[in-house]
Amino acid sequence: xxxxxxxAYEIVALIRRNETCAVDVLESxxxxxxxxxxxxxxxxxxxxSPQDRLKVHAYISLNKEKARLQAEEVDxxxxxxxxxxxxxxxxxxxxxxxxVDGTLTTAASRILANFVSPYTATPVSRMENAGAVMLGKxxxxxxxFGSSSESSxxxxxxxxxxxxxxxxxxxxxxxxxSVASGEAVLSLGTDTAGSIRQPxxxxxxxxxxxxxxxxxxxxxxxxxxxxDCPGPLGRDVRxxxxxxxxxxxxxxxxxxAVTKPVPDFLGGLDGSIRGLxxxxxxxxxxxxxxxxxxxxxxxxxxxxxxxxxxxxxxKLLALQGAEIIxxxxxxxxxxxxxxxxxxxxxxxxxxxxxxxxxxxxxxTPQEVSDVRQMYKKTRxxxxxxxxxxRILMGMYVSAAQYSAQYYQRSLKLRAMIRLDFDRIFDPAxxxxxDALLTPTTPTTAFPINAVYGDSxxxxxxxxxxxxxxxxGIPGLSQPAGLDQEGLPIxxxxxxxxxxxxxxxxxxxxxEMASAGEDWRKSIPGLLSI
Amino acid sequence: MRESxxxxxxxxxxxxxxxxxxxxxxxxLLREMNKQINIIKEMAAVPIDEEILLTTHGITYTPExxxxxxxxxxxxxxxxxxILQQVPQSRDGYMIVPETPHTELE
Numbered sequence: 001x002x003x004x005x006x007x008a009y010e011i012v013a014l015i016r017r018n019e020t021c022a023v024d025v026l027e028s029x030x031x032x033x034x035x036x037x038x039x040x041x042x043x044x045x046x047x048x049s050p051q052d053r054l055k056v057h058a059y060i061s062l063n064k065e066k067a068r069l070q071a072e073e074v075d076x077x078x079x080x081x082x083x084x085x086x087x088x089x090x091x092x093x094x095x096x097x098x099x100v101d102g103t104l105t106t107a108a109s110r111i112l113a114n115f116v117s118p119y120t121a122t123p124v125s126r127m128e129n130a131g132a133v134m135l136g137k138x139x140x141x142x143x144x145f146g147s148s149s150e151s152s153x154x155x156x157x158x159x160x161x162x163x164x165x166x167x168x169x170x171x172x173x174x175x176x177x178s179v180a181s182g183e184a185v186l187s188l189g190t191d192t193a194g195s196i197r198q199p200x201x202x203x204x205x206x207x208x209x210x211x212x213x214x215x216x217x218x219x220x221x222x223x224x225x226x227x228d229c230p231g232p233l234g235r236d237v238r239x240x241x242x243x244x245x246x247x248x249x250x251x252x253x254x255x256x257a258v259t260k261p262v263p264d265f266l267g268g269l270d271g272s273i274r275g276l277x278x279x280x281x282x283x284x285x286x287x288x289x290x291x292x293x294x295x296x297x298x299x300x301x302x303x304x305x306x307x308x309x310x311x312x313x314x315k316l317l318a319l320q321g322a323e324i325i326x327x328x329x330x331x332x333x334x335x336x337x338x339x340x341x342x343x344x345x346x347x348x349x350x351x352x353x354x355x356x357x358x359x360x361x362x363x364t365p366q367e368v369s370d371v372r373q374m375y376k377k378t379r380x381x382x383x384x385x386x387x388x389x390r391i392l393m394g395m396y397v398s399a400a401q402y403s404a405q406y407y408q409r410s411l412k413l414r415a416m417i418r419l420d421f422d423r424i425f426d427p428a429x430x431x432x433x434d435a436l437l438t439p440t441t442p443t444t445a446f447p448i449n450a451v452y453g454d455s456x457x458x459x460x461x462x463x464x465x466x467x468x469x470x471x472g473i474p475g476l477s478q479p480a481g482l483d484q485e486g487l488p489i490x491x492x493x494x495x496x497x498x499x500x501x502x503x504x505x506x507x508x509x510x511e512m513a514s515a516g517e518d519w520r521k522s523i524p525g526l527l528s529i
Numbered sequence: 530m531r532e533s534x535x536x537x538x539x540x541x542x543x544x545x546x547x548x549x550x551x552x553x554x555x556x557x558l559l560r561e562m563n564k565q566i567n568i569i570k571e572m573a574a575v576p577i578d579e580e581i582l583l584t585t586h587g588i589t590y591t592p593e594x595x596x597x598x599x600x601x602x603x604x605x606x607x608x609x610x611x612i613l614q615q616v617p618q619s620r621d622g623y624m625i626v627p628e629t630p631h632t633e634l635e
Contacts, residue, residue, distance in 0.1 A: 116614070118608045118611035118612050118615070119608065212586065212587055213588060213590075213594075226586055250596060252596065252599060255595075255596055256590075257596070258590075258594040258595070258596075259593075259596050260594045290564075290567075290568060297571075335572065335575060337568070338568050338571055338572050339572065341568060341569050342572075349546070356547070357617060358616075358617075358624060358626055359612075359615065359616055359624060360615035361615075361617075362617075363617035369628075369630075370627050370628050370629060370630040371626045371628065371629050371630070372629075372630050373630075374627050375547040376547050376549045377549055379546070379548050379549075380548045380549035383548070385554060385557060388546075388554070388558060389558055389561055389562065391546050391548075392539075392542050392546055392548075392558060392562060393562055395542050395546055396538075396542055396562065396566075397569065405573065406569055406572075408583055409573070409577070410569075410572065411583040411584055411585060412581045412582075412583060412584075413572060413575065413577070414584050415584040416581060418584060418587050419581075455561045456561075456565060456568055469587075470587055471587040471588075472586060472587020472588035473587065497588050497589075
């Protein structure tokens with residue numbers, strides 16, 4: 001096994017024992033990038049070439065020189081007997097929605113294509129201070145608006161290492177693809193409706209949406225400020241716990257980052273799960289989507305392979321002493337997407353008003369008669385279709401004559417979704433759950449171009465993940481098998497506020513119990529070429 | 530498809546959003562907006578108890594987990610030059626933009 005295919009935990013152990021060095025680990029990852037990446041996303045690319053269809057395209061930009069300096073510093077510390085940090089020498093990628101001082105931070109949009117950030121986001125600086133080595137910025141849906149990474153202005157968009165004709169998911173598609181292909185060992189992503197968990201499921205890696213406020217959003221370009229959560233993607237649950245340990249915690253730069261102490265996520269990871277109560281809800285075993293022709297809602301059961309993976313996971317957890325509680329009602333789950341259409345768009349419209357060509361970013365080169373014309377041309381030329389759609393929707397549903405009908409009603413639905421979780425997690429209630437076990441996604445990775453352009457159908461890819469964003473609760477997605485086409489299936493654990501340690505412990509228990517299963521021997525198709 | 534947003538409203542929204550759109554973009558955006566409105570309208574039929582309050586956050590911020598208000602202390606930044614470097618057009622530390630549109634008042 002090559003160094004770039006090891007877990008972060010293994011790499012840190014080897015480096016600390018002097019059995020390898022950070023520079024060698026970095027070179028292994030860079031070698032893998034050279035082999036599988038292809039061209040990075042760019043504004044000038046045309047349609048993908050036949051060669052492009054055989055590569056991953058996870059990145060928009062790489063920082064090789066800075067990464068080498070960081071790796072050399074880790075090795076210097078080891079030699080000098082200094083503490084190299086919890087993530088010593090671990091190469092990580094960063095979704096290009098995070099500001100990193102001195103680097104292009106584009107949000108995968110033309111309107112920020114030339115923006116060089118003057119500061120570094122808190123989660124990134126915490127990773128770097130812990131000795132991790134920052135490789136570069138991964139590609140994503142433009143301004144994180146999407147569930148496939150196809151809407152990026154930087155083409156070619158990322159592809160799924162398990163099957164290069166499939167999407168990696170989104171919006172953290174580049175991040176998930178980079179971890180799955182060995183082009184990074186860890187990645188920092190964001191999750192607003194499932195944008196860590198869904199691509200993690202599609203790409204066969206682990207991803208966590210922390211509790212809202214668990215990880216600082218300082219330096220993260222905002223989509224929907226009441227829903228956005230930075231979080232980790234990694235090869236396994238232990239790596240995810242390790243990264244959570246580093247990035248979590250209060251931050252004076254972010255007034256929504258809670259002061260609640262960060263527990264020892266790693267210390268309790270291998271603890272017993274005996275007696276923990278895990279619920280299964282019928283509302284998460286059916287999927288809803290609008291008929292593309294009539295617009296009417298269609299409801300149908302989950303694909304068999306996905307529901308079977310969840311049930312099998314429940315069995316394995318039960319064998320280790322967890323109690324499985326069936327038929328847990330979550331009746332307001334179905335309103336997650338409609339409410340998200342409103343709340344997220346209102347917040348996005350507000351957050352994207354700052355992109356006007358005045359202070360930073362793209363400004364139209366065309367002749368203009370006044371500043372208002374400059375705004376119109378700049379924003380018209382700089383934004384892609386998906387940001388424009390969200391801004392226009394947000395303005396419409398928050399207009400004075402519609403606000404009560406749409407926005408305020410959505411906020412109440414959000415409260416009802418939250419109440420579903422409060423009821424099942426109430427320690428004095430009927431269910432007293434420690435976690436709810438669900439599938440992560442209604443399907444496995446869909447083909448490139450199959451859904452893109454249909455904004456409603458695309459959003460429904462998040463129907464099983466978005467309730468956690470409305471409620472603010474944490475969610476962990478992890479691989480749980482492959483479907484008939486060899487595509488990864490993800491299962492999801494949802495828990496009460498700040499229950500990440502429990503979710504990680506449950507996830508680890510499932511991971512260890514399924515360690516010998518045949519599907520775990522499979523590797524992404526790209527790596528077997 | 531049941532349309533809700535008419536062309537006139539759409540044009541007004543585009544003006545408020547400060548966009549210029551091609552015909553193809555406008556057609557796509559209006560169509561998708563109306564598809565989304567049809568989904569959103571489903572919410573009108575959902576019975577909601579009067580006791581349900583508006584909530585803008587999922588989690589509850591108690592004093593125990595909320596950071597206090599930052600001290601009102603000036604902290605000089607050494608980033609002014611970096612920030613000014615990002616400005617598309619600047620002079621002497623000022624950001625240059627075209628003239629603000631004027632309207633003659635009667």
